[in-house]
Amino acid sequence: MARKRNIWFAAVIVATGILAGCGSQNGNGEAAAPQASTAASEAPKEVTIKVGASAVPHAEILEFIKPKLKEEGVNLEVVTLDDDGQLNPALQEKQIDANYFQHVPYLDSVKGEKGYDFVVTAKVHVEPIGFYSEKLKSKDEIPHGAKIGIPNNPSNEYRALVLLQQQGFIKLKDGITTYEATPKDIVDNPHNLEFVEADAATLPRSLPDLDGAIINTNLVLEAKIDPKSALFREDANSPYANVVVVRKGDENREEIKKLDEALTSPEVKKFIEDKYGVAVVPAF
Structure with missing residues (x-):
């Protein structure tokens, strides 16, 4: 009886091993690829934001920060128009998520006239007239x-x-x-x-x-x-700092906060000073 019992246990162990082996192979008898880790499957999804800007220097500054934002999961799309005056209507009509081309006195002058419900999220630079x-x-x-x-x-x-x-x-x-x-x-x-x-x-x-x-x-x-x-x-004390503008309520979007942080970073300050000299002065 003891001999029969030992044979029965050995058969169970062999069968279990065969089943386990089948579980690690695909339909072609090849070893199945390991499943992606939970961490990889939960990688943050990239978000795209469209920012309207004047061609110089605004769009150039935005292009400079693109790689940094890309690393943070933000795909920055820079939009330039032949007429900068259309960048506020484009923001109002949700064609873009933000614009960066104007100073606060100009914004205030058109907000009242057009009824825009916009807010400023960052001061970036002054262009002394x-x-x-x-x-x-x-x-x-x-x-x-x-x-x-x-x-x-x-x-x-x-x-x-x-x-x-x-x-x-x-x-x-x-x-x-x-x-x-x-x-x-x-x-x-x-x-x-x-x-x-x-x-x-x-x-x-x-x-x-x-x-x-x-x-x-x-x-x-x-x-x-x-x-x-x-x-x-003008001197550097000009009140005409160029600003980032969004629709009211969007200032708390995480991607807008990342945009503002990138635009007011030490790297951008150095880029502005090196590239533009007296023509453009950092406002942060």
């Missing part, structure tokens, strides 16, 4: 009755006039608090300057017909004008 000329070499050469080009959108027109006031060429009336002004708000013009109000994007190519113009730095860079050639410009 400057006075450029193809005819003059210094501000002391600006003649009496000079023809000066200035942007015709409200916030940048005010900005240009304030710069001329700081340089002693004009005086604006007191009490302007809305970041909006036109030549009608000038109360003293001792140099009898003539102002040509024009779309900001046209000012670089209008320089041959003017004694000079006050031009936004992004337009100067796009026109391949040396920003160091400005006869005078």
